[in-house]
Amino acid sequence: MSGGHGHALYRPGDSAVHRxxxxxxVLALLxxxxxxxxxxxxxxxxxxxxxxxLAGVAAIARVPARVVVARMVVELPFVVFALLMPVVSxxxxxxxxxxSLSEPGLLTGWNILAxxxxxxxxxxxxxxxxxxxxLLAGLQRLRVPDRLVEIASFMIRYADVVAGDMRRMRIARExxxxxxxxxxxARVVAQGAGALFVRSYERGERVHLAMLSRGYAGSMxxxxxxxAGRADWLRGATLPLAAGVVAVLS
Amino acid sequence: xxEVSLEVAGLAFAYPDGHQALFGVDLTIGRGxxxxxxxxxxxxxxxxxxxxxxxxxxxxxxxxxxxxxxxxGDRDTLREIRRRVGIVFQDPDDQLFMPxxxxxxxxxxxxxxxxxxxxxARVSEALDLVGMGDVAxxxxxxxxxxxxxxxxxxxxxxxxxxxxxxDEPTSNLDPASRRELHDVLDSLDVTQLVVxxxxxFALQLCPRSVVLSGGAVVADxxxxxxxxxxxxxxxxxxxxxxxxxxxxxxxxxx
Numbered sequence: 001m002s003g004g005h006g007h008a009l010y011r012p013g014d015s016a017v018h019r020x021x022x023x024x025x026v027l028a029l030l031x032x033x034x035x036x037x038x039x040x041x042x043x044x045x046x047x048x049x050x051x052x053x054l055a056g057v058a059a060i061a062r063v064p065a066r067v068v069v070a071r072m073v074v075e076l077p078f079v080v081f082a083l084l085m086p087v088v089s090x091x092x093x094x095x096x097x098x099x100s101l102s103e104p105g106l107l108t109g110w111n112i113l114a115x116x117x118x119x120x121x122x123x124x125x126x127x128x129x130x131x132x133x134x135l136l137a138g139l140q141r142l143r144v145p146d147r148l149v150e151i152a153s154f155m156i157r158y159a160d161v162v163a164g165d166m167r168r169m170r171i172a173r174e175x176x177x178x179x180x181x182x183x184x185x186a187r188v189v190a191q192g193a194g195a196l197f198v199r200s201y202e203r204g205e206r207v208h209l210a211m212l213s214r215g216y217a218g219s220m221x222x223x224x225x226x227x228a229g230r231a232d233w234l235r236g237a238t239l240p241l242a243a244g245v246v247a248v249l250s
Numbered sequence: 251x252x253e254v255s256l257e258v259a260g261l262a263f264a265y266p267d268g269h270q271a272l273f274g275v276d277l278t279i280g281r282g283x284x285x286x287x288x289x290x291x292x293x294x295x296x297x298x299x300x301x302x303x304x305x306x307x308x309x310x311x312x313x314x315x316x317x318x319x320x321x322x323g324d325r326d327t328l329r330e331i332r333r334r335v336g337i338v339f340q341d342p343d344d345q346l347f348m349p350x351x352x353x354x355x356x357x358x359x360x361x362x363x364x365x366x367x368x369x370x371a372r373v374s375e376a377l378d379l380v381g382m383g384d385v386a387x388x389x390x391x392x393x394x395x396x397x398x399x400x401x402x403x404x405x406x407x408x409x410x411x412x413x414x415x416x417d418e419p420t421s422n423l424d425p426a427s428r429r430e431l432h433d434v435l436d437s438l439d440v441t442q443l444v445v446x447x448x449x450x451f452a453l454q455l456c457p458r459s460v461v462l463s464g465g466a467v468v469a470d471x472x473x474x475x476x477x478x479x480x481x482x483x484x485x486x487x488x489x490x491x492x493x494x495x496x497x498x499x500x501x502x503x504x
Contacts, residue, residue: 132349133349133350133353136349153348153349154347156349157346157347157348157349157389157390157391158343158347160391161343161391203343203344206339206341206344207344207347209300209305209339209344210337210339210344210345210347211347211357212305212332213303213305213332213335213336213337213339213406214332214357214358214361214405214406214409215329215332215333215358215361215362215409216357216361217325217329217361220357221356221357221360221361
């Protein structure tokens, strides 16, 4: 929980990828993912080419492979799901290593795995090369509704505070001899969660007061962010364009 | 005639649930004065503070800041009032809500319409006043509590307020941070109203003290005199720390 937010994902650097304005990167990611998802699953080598493109971006951004791999654990639930597909699906069966697997299931599993992994890796690269503040400003530039950007911003700012509250409450519980051992203890934990909600809600009201006191009138001032020049857009377009070429050729 | 920063006249207020918090408060603070607002819990201190910039309203009486009357219905006036009254809230985590210290200090002046170089200059000016210029790019929650409190002061100084209002500024501070905060506040050339239970801090920082109790002003005078009046303190649940004798220390410079 140390630092516990964007900083944990962000790897400071000064590469070409780092310098690209955040909103360009967000759009590039979106376009790339769209191309990947639109590629028919039977075009196997296209996915290899996409992976190579991402590896290229990672190399330029100097994000080491082990960092990317370590962060890919967020994908695990999907991997499990993808691995189950060949076993539980219907249709013609094929024998692989003595297991009878469903052929459409294998394809579906591969589809989820390949597209999911590419999307996750691309997002990891975005997060590793864009600091939180830039990302929020980028979303604001992309005309994401102000309310959503504000909510994201507050979430980032207060994740630590609320986690700290939660930890203190747990320590206070345990200091009085409580250990959550069986389901009957869920009630105590749930009450803690309720108290945490009320506390956070009240904090929200106090924060709003503090904002009003400093002249907040319904919208966050857009604090300085660099706009994107033609060169930035061109550089940002490289990845989705290359992916598009691959998709067309495959 | 001295110029007046804050003028509260006949202010009374009851919360919607019927609880009457203020019963006709009168308080005048001249420009450049430093006044401690003392009083037990539940005396109405916070209620009074929230009236100063029009967050609470609807009772009787008037509040004027630098001659301008707080009229809650009037948005333009309210904006100017909130620029003139800089409130530093008790919990810096409530006050610092932006991703970096720089953004947070910029929040107020940006709401006032400042942009670009002018905004940057205002931010560094405010951070330098509290000696926090070198943390501008850090996220607030990576700072120590004392640092956060000082940054919270900077966030309102950046609006160049007519009067700085501090709610329990020394709560949760260790003695070194407390002294540092004192030095920062002492160096500021701005009218200050310091709401506190910390009587030695009031004596150190504020030549004048006002005691609010039961929603009314019950004493108003030199801090040394107020703290020296044992009967007054006892009647209003104010207590000096063990072993502290206000007559034994020199009060802060007037």
